[in-house]
Amino acid sequence: MAIARHRAGRERRPTLEQVAERAGVGRGTVSRVINGSPRVSDRTRVAVEAAIADLGYVPHRAARALAGNRADAVALVVPEPETRLFAEPYFASIIRGVSTELAEADIQLLLTLSSTATERERFAQYAAGNRVDGVLLVSVHGEDPLPELLAENGIPAVMNGRRSADESFPHVDGDNVGGARAAVRHLLERGAAAVATITGSRDMYAAQCRLDGYYAELAASGVDEDEGLVAHGDFSEEGGYRAMYELLGRRPGLDAVFCASDLTAAGARRALREAGRSVPGDVALVGFDDSAIARHMDPPLTSVRQPTEEMGRAMTRALLAEIAGEPAAAPGLILPTELVRRASS
Amino acid sequence: MAIARHRAGRERRPTLEQVAERAGVGRGTVSRVINGSPRVSDRTRVAVEAAIADLGYVPHRAARALAGNRADAVALVVPEPETRLFAEPYFASIIRGVSTELAEADIQLLLTLSSTATERERFAQYAAGNRVDGVLLVSVHGEDPLPELLAENGIPAVMNGRRSADESFPHVDGDNVGGARAAVRHLLERGAAAVATITGSRDMYAAQCRLDGYYAELAASGVDEDEGLVAHGDFSEEGGYRAMYELLGRRPGLDAVFCASDLTAAGARRALREAGRSVPGDVALVGFDDSAIARHMDPPLTSVRQPTEEMGRAMTRALLAEIAGEPAAAPGLILPTELVRRASS
DNA sequence: CACCGATGTGGGAGCGCTCCCACCGCGGCA
DNA sequence: TGCCGCGGTGGGAGCGCTCCCACATCGGTG
Numbered sequence: 001m002a003i004a005r006h007r008a009g010r011e012r013r014p015t016l017e018q019v020a021e022r023a024g025v026g027r028g029t030v031s032r033v034i035n036g037s038p039r040v041s042d043r044t045r046v047a048v049e050a051a052i053a054d055l056g057y058v059p060h061r062a063a064r065a066l067a068g069n070r071a072d073a074v075a076l077v078v079p080e081p082e083t084r085l086f087a088e089p090y091f092a093s094i095i096r097g098v099s100t101e102l103a104e105a106d107i108q109l110l111l112t113l114s115s116t117a118t119e120r121e122r123f124a125q126y127a128a129g130n131r132v133d134g135v136l137l138v139s140v141h142g143e144d145p146l147p148e149l150l151a152e153n154g155i156p157a158v159m160n161g162r163r164s165a166d167e168s169f170p171h172v173d174g175d176n177v178g179g180a181r182a183a184v185r186h187l188l189e190r191g192a193a194a195v196a197t198i199t200g201s202r203d204m205y206a207a208q209c210r211l212d213g214y215y216a217e218l219a220a221s222g223v224d225e226d227e228g229l230v231a232h233g234d235f236s237e238e239g240g241y242r243a244m245y246e247l248l249g250r251r252p253g254l255d256a257v258f259c260a261s262d263l264t265a266a267g268a269r270r271a272l273r274e275a276g277r278s279v280p281g282d283v284a285l286v287g288f289d290d291s292a293i294a295r296h297m298d299p300p301l302t303s304v305r306q307p308t309e310e311m312g313r314a315m316t317r318a319l320l321a322e323i324a325g326e327p328a329a330a331p332g333l334i335l336p337t338e339l340v341r342r343a344s345s
Numbered sequence: 346m347a348i349a350r351h352r353a354g355r356e357r358r359p360t361l362e363q364v365a366e367r368a369g370v371g372r373g374t375v376s377r378v379i380n381g382s383p384r385v386s387d388r389t390r391v392a393v394e395a396a397i398a399d400l401g402y403v404p405h406r407a408a409r410a411l412a413g414n415r416a417d418a419v420a421l422v423v424p425e426p427e428t429r430l431f432a433e434p435y436f437a438s439i440i441r442g443v444s445t446e447l448a449e450a451d452i453q454l455l456l457t458l459s460s461t462a463t464e465r466e467r468f469a470q471y472a473a474g475n476r477v478d479g480v481l482l483v484s485v486h487g488e489d490p491l492p493e494l495l496a497e498n499g500i501p502a503v504m505n506g507r508r509s510a511d512e513s514f515p516h517v518d519g520d521n522v523g524g525a526r527a528a529v530r531h532l533l534e535r536g537a538a539a540v541a542t543i544t545g546s547r548d549m550y551a552a553q554c555r556l557d558g559y560y561a562e563l564a565a566s567g568v569d570e571d572e573g574l575v576a577h578g579d580f581s582e583e584g585g586y587r588a589m590y591e592l593l594g595r596r597p598g599l600d601a602v603f604c605a606s607d608l609t610a611a612g613a614r615r616a617l618r619e620a621g622r623s624v625p626g627d628v629a630l631v632g633f634d635d636s637a638i639a640r641h642m643d644p645p646l647t648s649v650r651q652p653t654e655e656m657g658r659a660m661t662r663a664l665l666a667e668i669a670g671e672p673a674a675a676p677g678l679i680l681p682t683e684l685v686r687r688a689s690s
Numbered sequence: 691c692a693c694c695g696a697t698g699t700g701g702g703a704g705c706g707c708t709c710c711c712a713c714c715g716c717g718g719c720a
Numbered sequence: 721t722g723c724c725g726c727g728g729t730g731g732g733a734g735c736g737c738t739c740c741c742a743c744a745t746c747g748g749t750g
Contacts (some may be wrong), residue, residue: 411735
């Protein structure tokens with residue numbers, strides 16, 4: 001029901017009008033100075049700036065938004081079931097990237113957790129209700145109606161990641177294929193004879209890419225594929241644990257495993273320990289995401305890091321461009337990943 | 346420089362006026378219905394609600410804010426150097442609590458990362474510029490000028506944690522003393538003969554509380570204090586590592602350690618492993634915060650969990666009450682903590 | 691010397707709401 | 721019957737901006 005009462009004792013802030021009076025100019029001129037219009041003489045600009053400083057004037061956001069038919073704010077939408085995302089450095093640094101980029105443009109960041117599909121539809125409504133200029137989407141699943149809802153309503157939006165190879169929605173993603181290739185190449189270079197992999201959820205495109213990268217690197221290195229070395233996980237620790245046992249049962253001689261996520265690697269590591277295999281002595285292990293777990297595993301886990309902060313910045317820049325009506329250069333942007341070597345391989 | 350151009354193709358949303366016309370009433374009446382005023386007859390209310398539904402009307406936030414002299418938004422301020430906070434489930438679930446509570450009140454959440462002290466002052470300016478109705482503060486350090494700046498400007502604010510025992514600023518905190526006591530009691534009950542502790546940064550009040558709890562529980566259990574069993578860390582892994590070696594040097598016979606944070610415990614665990622001590626066989630280990638690391642340590646770490654989601658909700662409720670001008674019931678609120686038992690003890 | 695465009699500038703007209711005052715109609719009371 | 725009070729209602733006035741049109745002013749041009 002929103003906020004009911006006015007606060008007492010909060011002094012009234014100076015208005016444009018007062019600045020204008022003080023500077024001895026008209027309202028329009030002050031507005032021009034504030035918005036960096038070139039159509040103001042230097043002398044006038046200096047005088048206005050002085051008045052602004054004197055009065056400690058700060059533009060009133062709501063008034064600006066109302067008059068200018070914009071919000072000067074963008075929303076970052078996070079699926080509620082995945083607030084675990086917050087627990088990832090991945091996400092933290094995306095936010096940092098978004099935040100710095102927005103600060104430069106003097107645009108506010110609204111954080112929205114949406115749980116149900118209905119709530120996401122409601123959000124599209126709200127977004128349309130002139131509350132935000134654009135939307136940043138994180139962790140979008142295949143069935144999520146939000147991207148299309150936003151598109152229908154003509155609300156600029158950019159998502160993190162892709163839902164398929166030919167994603168038409170504007171997006172910024174890390175190079176999953178390249179990261180997986182680097183990981184596998186690293187294992188091969190270390191002399192691994194049988195490199196296995198534990199995949200992520202099969203219905204997620206990122207998991208598919210990481211598997212593709214695995215195959216691609218093997219092919220490039222002239223190593224024959226062996227389906228017995230591929231086990232399916234679901235990005236979870238438990239999935240990694242089960243898949244590792246599966247692999248050990250099928251190919252006891254394997255000496256390296258590329259896991260589709262750090263959590264998966266943690267599960268695999270547990271299974272390996274139970275099975276009496278040492279890491280990296282018997283089996284070398286590489287994960288993906290470079291999350292907090294990776295650094296704190298025993299031994300610390302080699303992992304693929306995505307340029308997350310830069311991804312946040314890139315998403316934001318793309319969104320601001322879209323909002324400004326600039327024609328999109330490309331539907332999406334793929335940023336390079338990096339292998340972080342630690343003791344597990 | 347804010348957003349320059351208008352978007353094309355975005356259909357114009359219906360206004361209050363149009364709803365009024367459709368329902369055959371005046372603007373004021375529709376406004377009353379929207380704001381839940383009791384001074385509307387049932388028949389009129391029904392008619393207006395029907396018109397709202399027909400038109401898919403959504404109030405225009407900026408217009409509301411401007412006319413009503415409020416923002417319907419609160420800011421959550423996170424010190425930039427501590428975006429590592431994001432990587433904590435602690436923080437993630439505070440956000441979840443804040444977010445759900447705000448959603449119920451239909452108030453927006455603004456996320457602000459502020460790095461430097463100057464930037465924090467600038468933020469106080471902005472906050473005063475009618476951008477937000479209130480502010481939530483996380484991870485406030487002793488020298489931070491922001492709380493006082495906000496207070497001077499009469500901006501409602503609530504912080505998470507305390508800077509000292511007699512914190513006068515409105516706050517919500519977890520029961521650090523109680524949590525530490527529970528941890529130590531647990532270790533004693535398991536039969537530990539010599540319970541050591543590794544503290545957090547000495548200049549942080551939370552660290553002091555956890556140490557106080559350690560002493561308090563020992564006293565309550567009739568165990569004599571032994572300064573040799575207390576080593577100082579700084580909440581970091583490296584600090585825990587060093588402190589653990591210090592302890593092992595001084596009291597080789599210790600068989601339990603209460604660590605002021607999970608990260609500290611991870612460092613201690615590494616030192617113990619190097620020293621050939623098993624966990625929990627030789628030494629039982631307990632951490633604090635119940636972070637992601639705790640679950641993924643080997644063995645999984647017993648840790649003290651704070652009711653973080655509830656803390657987020659409580660902070661928000663307190664803030665909304667303050668904004669509404671309700672007299673604060675108490676300067677602060679302390680919520681109980683809980684010991685999560687795992688294999689490390 | 692009249693005319694013109696390029697610069698600057700002032701200020702009216704809104705943006706979509708909330709607030710509040712005026713007003714209407716009705717029942718109860720003297 | 722006349723008057724008061726009150727639940728309900730309409731709509732004017734503004735919130736602080738941006739947009740844009742109108743109006744200087746000034747140096748070239750023909």
